[in-house]
Amino acid sequence: MxxxxxxxxxxxxxxxxxxxxxxxxxxxxxxxxxxxxxxxxxxxxxxxxxxxxxxxxxxxxxxxxxxxxxxxxxxxxxxxxxxxxxxxxxxxxxxxxxxxxxxxxxxxxxxxxxxxxxxxxxxxxxxxxxxxxxxxxxxNVMNDVRPGTFYDQIPGYTLYAERVHGGRWGNVLISDRSDPAAPVLALARAGGLEPVGAGEEMRLVLDDGEVHREQVDADEYVLATFRRADVVLGLGTALSDRNAVSRTGRDDLAGLQARVAEARAKGDAAAARRAEGSxxxxxxxxxxxxxxxxxxxxxxxxxxxxxxxxxxxxxxxxxxxxxxxxxxxxxxxxxxxxxxxxxxxxxxxxxxxxxxxxxxxxxxxxxxxx
Structure with a gap:
């Protein structure tokens, strides 16, 4: 047998x-x-x-x-x-x-x-x-910036570099429209992007330049120079749209149980049922x-x-x-x-x-x- x-x-x-x-x-x-x-x-x-x-x-x-x-x-x-x-x-x-x-x-x-x-x-x-x-x-974002080409894949920003070599840029123009009421234009002799942590952020590093900022509502214009400037950019949809795994549910057993308990504590029965169903x-x-x-x-x-x-x-x-x-x-x-x-x-x-x-x-x- x-x-x-x-x-x-x-x-x-x-x-x-x-x-x-x-x-x-x-x-x-x-x-x-x-x-x-x-x-x-x-x-x-x-x-x-x-x-x-x-x-x-x-x-x-x-x-x-x-x-x-x-x-x-x-x-x-x-x-x-x-x-x-x-x-x-x-x-x-x-x-x-x-x-x-x-x-x-x-x-x-x-x-x-x-x-x-x-x-x-x-x-x-x-x-x-x-x-x-x-x-x-x-x-890929760091390598996608091409010399003499406007790069607008980061939400709210447009990048332009006259020269690109080894991830570093020369003669850089940055248009920052993340705040429509106060658009910013930055010009720099050199710059580049650096990754920050494991999230959606990247650091924009600029050397030897100036910043032009216009306050639309107050009719003001500000000009400032800098030797070095660091700005943390959130890639947002530029990253999530490309990373399909970021849209996939990945909570473990303890995480799902915590979501159920949290929804019940808030009295949100619909959210509790969804989490319990997952x-x-x-x-x-x-x-x-x-x-x-x-x-x-x-x-x-x-x-x-x-x-x-x-x-x-x-x-x-x-x-x-x-x-x-x-x-x-x-x-x-x-x-x-x-x-x-x-x-x-x-x-x-x-x-x-x-x-x-x-x-x-x-x-x-x-x-x-x-």
């Missing part, structure tokens, strides 16, 4: 690993292409690209683990059915339910891995990816592996269905799970159902369907897989 279980586990793990690798590569390639203007900019090295890929890997693994597992389990069981090995097991007195513990045991392990990734690893890796991409964007969605997504494991035998153990049916059934089950998850999320946000129950609807509904199909298969015996 143990030999048969190990044999089935091997048949499941091989297509599972192949599907995991294939789907992860697709998602990573899509993300790299979406961020091509940042990751392939003038201030980027291969080490930067490799680090970003490494940081994003846990995030994408959390998405593809349930799908790859379902595909691998269905194809693994389906391979046994196509070769009539499931029929042979039935002739030896084993019901189709004999196959269920193997994908279920693997599924529990994969679900545990998914929960660890979702609640612990992914928030930290996304935060590291955000910081690395912030650095890359800043370096928390339980992170739990619900990895737990999708459990009903997928139960569905593997009913979907894969029919020789007549073939592998094409297994792939198609995998797609339909994933779509059904997504629709149920979205419905549960909406019900949780509207307060129709508690978030722990609403976000577990896909697991409960698909598990009930899987158990019903297994019971039907057991009742029909070997005739279900001929």
């Amino acid at each position: 143990r030999l048969l279980h190990r044999y089935l586990a091997k048949e499941i793990l091989l297509p599972f690993a192949a599907g995991l690798l294939f789907l992860t590569q697709i998602l990573l390639a899509t993300q790299l292409l979406a961020q091509a203007d940042v990751l392939f900019g003038s201030g980027v090295s291969l080490v930067d690209v490799g680090a970003v890929v490494l940081y994003l890997l846990p995030y994408f693994l959390g998405y593809v683990l349930p799908i790859a597992f379902l595909l691998g389990a269905v194809l693994g069981v389906g391979r046994l059915a196509e070769d009539r090995e499931v029929v042979a097991l039935g002739a030896a007195g084993f019901s189709p339910a004999f196959l269920v513990p193997v994908p279920l045991a693997i599924g529990v392990a994969v679900a545990g891995l998914g929960l660890w990734l979702s609640l612990d690893v992914v928030p930290r890796s996304l935060d590291a990816a955000r910081l690395r991409l912030n650095e890359i964007v800043k370096r 928390l339980h969605r992170r739990i619900a997504s990895p737990l999708a592996v459990i009903p997928f494991a139960l569905l593997a035998v009913p979907l894969g153990a029919s020789r007549r269905a073939g592998r094409a049916f297994g792939v198609g059934a995998t797609f339909l089950v994933v779509v059904a799970h997504y629709l149920l998850l979205r419905s549960g999320e909406v019900m949780a946000q509207r307060g129709v159902l508690p978030a722990p129950l609403a976000l577990q609807l896909p697991t409960l509904v698909l598990s009930a369907i899987a158990l019903a199909l297994i019971a039907l298969q057991v009742r029909r015996g070997t005739g279900a897989v001929r």
Whole structure:
């Protein structure tokens, strides 16, 4: 019996690993292409690209683990059915339910891995990816200033340099419109941009120049000279628009629980439900592996269905799970159902369907897989 279980586990793990690798590569390639203007900019090295890929890997693994597992389990069981090995097991007195513990045991392990990734690893890796991409964007901004060209990608500022060499500028003009009521024009013999910390700020450094400021409402004009001037600029949308990771939720378990408690303390029930829904969605997504494991035998153990049916059934089950998850999320946000129950609807509904199909298969015996 143990030999048969190990044999089935091997048949499941091989297509599972192949599907995991294939789907992860697709998602990573899509993300790299979406961020091509940042990751392939003038201030980027291969080490930067490799680090970003490494940081994003846990995030994408959390998405593809349930799908790859379902595909691998269905194809693994389906391979046994196509070769009539499931029929042979039935002739030896084993019901189709004999196959269920193997994908279920693997599924529990994969679900545990998914929960660890979702609640612990992914928030930290996304935060590291955000910081690395912030650095890359800043370096790109520093290198994007071209001699004899106006640069206006920093909100509220326009930069012009007659000469650019090694990140330093010569004969610089800066137009500061961050305060429309008091526009500022700065002229300097030399200058440049320097990164500041890990946030959205950069430091503008100017040497040997003068500042012209006009107070529109008061009809005043101010002129001042300087030997050295430092101004901290907030890149704002210039950074967030380029850094897609900055718009991705990255709160860890403690952060989400704190958001729920803070919203409840303020009496903001809607915000509390949204935060609680986000928390339980992170739990619900990895737990999708459990009903997928139960569905593997009913979907894969029919020789007549073939592998094409297994792939198609995998797609339909994933779509059904997504629709149920979205419905549960909406019900949780509207307060129709508690978030722990609403976000577990896909697991409960698909598990009930899987158990019903297994019971039907057991009742029909070997005739279900001929």
